[in-house]
Amino acid sequence: MNITVIGTGYVGLVSGICYAELGHRVVCVDKDRAKVETLQNGGIPIYEPGLQELSVKNSAAGRLRYTVDLREAVEQSEIVIIAVGTPSLPNGEANLSYIDQAAIEIAQAMNGHKIIAVKSTVPVGTNERVGNLIRSRTTERFDSISLPEFLREGSAVQDTMHPDRIVIGADSESAAELLVQLHRPLTEHIVVTDIRSAEMLKYASNAFLATKISFINEIANICEKVGADVTLVAEGMGYDKRIGHAFLKAGIGYGGSCFPKDTRALIQIAGHVDYEFKLLRAVVEVNQDQRMSVIRKLESIFDGELQGKTIAVWGLAFKPNTDDVRESPALEIIQYLIRSGAHVKAYDPIAMRNFRSIYGDNGVMWCDDALEAATGADALCLLTEWDEFVHADLKLLQSILRKPILIDGRNAFKEADLAETSFVYYSIGRPRLNQGVKEEMSALID
Numbered sequence: 027m028n029i030t031v032i033g034t035g036y037v038g039l040v041s042g043i044c045y046a047e048l049g050h051r052v053v054c055v056d057k058d059r060a061k062v063e064t065l066q067n068g069g070i071p072i073y074e075p076g077l078q079e080l081s082v083k084n085s086a087a088g089r090l091r092y093t094v095d096l097r098e099a100v101e102q103s104e105i106v107i108i109a110v111g112t113p114s115l116p117n118g119e120a121n122l123s124y125i126d127q128a129a130i131e132i133a134q135a136m137n138g139h140k141i142i143a144v145k146s147t148v149p150v151g152t153n154e155r156v157g158n159l160i161r162s163r164t165t166e167r168f169d170s171i172s173l174p175e176f177l178r179e180g181s182a183v184q185d186t187m188h189p190d191r192i193v194i195g196a197d198s199e200s201a202a203e204l205l206v207q208l209h210r211p212l213t214e215h216i217v218v219t220d221i222r223s224a225e226m227l228k229y230a231s232n233a234f235l236a237t238k239i240s241f242i243n244e245i246a247n248i249c250e251k252v253g254a255d256v257t258l259v260a261e262g263m264g265y266d267k268r269i270g271h272a273f274l275k276a277g278i279g280y281g282g283s284c285f286p287k288d289t290r291a292l293i294q295i296a297g298h299v300d301y302e303f304k305l306l307r308a309v310v311e312v313n314q315d316q317r318m319s320v321i322r323k324l325e326s327i328f329d330g331e332l333q334g335k336t337i338a339v340w341g342l343a344f345k346p347n348t349d350d351v352r353e354s355p356a357l358e359i360i361q362y363l364i365r366s367g368a369h370v371k372a373y374d375p376i377a378m379r380n381f382r383s384i385y386g387d388n389g390v391m392w393c394d395d396a397l398e399a400a401t402g403a404d405a406l407c408l409l410t411e412w413d414e415f416v417h418a419d420l421k422l423l424q425s426i427l428r429k430p431i432l433i434d435g436r437n438a439f440k441e442a443d444l445a446e447t448s449f450v451y452y453s454i455g456r457p458r459l460n461q462g463v464k465e466e467m468s469a470l471i472d
């Protein structure tokens with residue numbers, strides 16, 4: 027099949043490359059000329075394991091190309107996939123201006139029947155909105171498809187080539203059938219729905235996963251007060267097939283370009299039909315508060331005085347194996363530290379450049395490696411569980427910190443790792459492992 031994908035962010039790029047890998051002829055379009063040139067020259071504008079190799083291989087095979095010329099791409103394709111961004115507006119609603127613009131440009135390029143599929147995460151009714159924008163500008167026929175995407179950053183290729191399921195929201199049987207054929211090689215779990223249900227299903231999935239995370243984070247907070255270990259609680263819960271192990275890792279809350287924005291958007295979608303989504307509001311509130319758990323521990327250790335303290339930060343990305351820092355908990359934590367007068371020394375193996383481009387320099391000392399960041403610091407906060415941090419030599423780490431204070435925001439270290447160290451150690455929901463942190467100790471003694 028001939029496919030155009032509009033937008034070369036994570037979703038457009040990964041899905042475009044993977045459709046080419048399946049043998050289809052794919053054109054990926056972006057209006058960002060610099061991105062397109064990088065891609066044409068064999069580069070990849072995002073950090074995603076395995077993606078560059080697939081891009082180069084499929085481009086060389088003549089199945090994949092990149093362009094800024096949307097019209098020429100659409101003219102040659104029978105399927106046009108919209109994968110542009112839908113970021114949050116200040117009130118939490120999804121900003122649909124990129125979707126609208128793409129729809130208008132597609133309408134202007136229509137030269138015969140096409141399937142127009144929306145892969146971006148969009149509020150219920152958006153596919154109809156796209157259809158109306160196109161219909162009012164062209165007499166050419168088309169079918170609308172909602173094709174929500176469920177990939178995760180960092181494992182995007184694997185998730186796309188081996189998805190748990192594909193969801194196809196359609197109001198035309200023939201268009202649905204063509205999309206089923208396109209995705210059949212990837213999975214047998216293909217769910218065909220009406221368009222509105224597919225749009226809702228995407229938000230419901232992300233909101234449910236976010237709910238699991240906030241739930242386990244609250245359990246962790248209670249574990250700290252009652253002397254239980256959240257990792258053991260989560261393990262035991264997870265063997266129940268109805269619960270499952272996934273997304274029960276306590277930490278400093280979810281970040282990234284999707285959970286925060288999609289939970290906010292779903293609250294707004296509900297609000298527009300006079301429904302207050304109380305549960306999801308609480309999920310968002312818990313998540314916000316959880317980011318500050320690291321700060322609360324630092325303040326309890328330093329008697330509320332962070333002014334003049336040097337704090338090392340390991341990890342800036344919202345999770346490992348990505349250079350994405352959108353809504354990363356590290357952003358707020360570092361901002362708070364700087365506002366409190368602390369000196370921050372930060373390091374991330376991949377995400378430092380992106381972080382600096384969003385955050386600016388604003389008083390942070392950027393370090394070339396993990397040990398440089400830790401050297402001479404009064405405390406170290408681990409905010410992203412990159413492998414190189416998880417496997418750090420803790421004895422060496424203790425020797426280079428000015429004070430042996432380790433705040434582990436991701437429960438990255440095990441009891442055995444800490445055995446021969448004497449850190450003041452704080453992790454999330456594991457009071458038995460925490461050492462030297464006044465609050466928990468006194469709560470346990472009480």
Ligand SMILES: NC(=O)C1=CN([C@@H]2O[C@H](COP(=O)(O)OP(=O)(O)OC[C@H]3O[C@@H](n4cnc5c(N)ncnc54)[C@H](O)[C@@H]3O)[C@@H](O)[C@H]2O)C=CC1
Nearest residue numbers: 033034035036037056057058110111112124128146147175
């Ligand atoms: N990032 C992720 O892991 C996932 C994202 N999604 C959803 O997919 C959508 C896209 O997300 P990302 O890939 O992160 O987006 P992004 O914001 O990183 O990239 C979007 C790209 O679209 C381009 N673009 C915008 N308007 C255009 C136009 N008219 N013509 C050509 N190019 C245009 C931009 O230049 C940009 O490169 C969002 O709705 C998001 O919620 C869904 C699942 C996973």
Ligand SMILES: O=C(O)[C@H]1O[C@H](OP(=O)(O)OP(=O)(O)OC[C@H]2O[C@@H](n3ccc(=O)[nH]c3=O)[C@H](O)[C@@H]2O)[C@H](O)[C@@H](O)[C@@H]1O
Nearest residue numbers: 175176177178179273274275277279280281282284344345
């Ligand atoms: O719609 C989207 O964009 C995507 O959002 C998430 O994918 P992603 O944001 O890439 O990353 P996740 O692996 O889901 O992690 C999100 C955040 O939750 C945190 N998390 C995750 C799992 C967990 O148990 N605990 C936890 O704190 C991570 O550290 C991270 O900050 C979903 O997992 C994807 O299915 C979805 O397609």
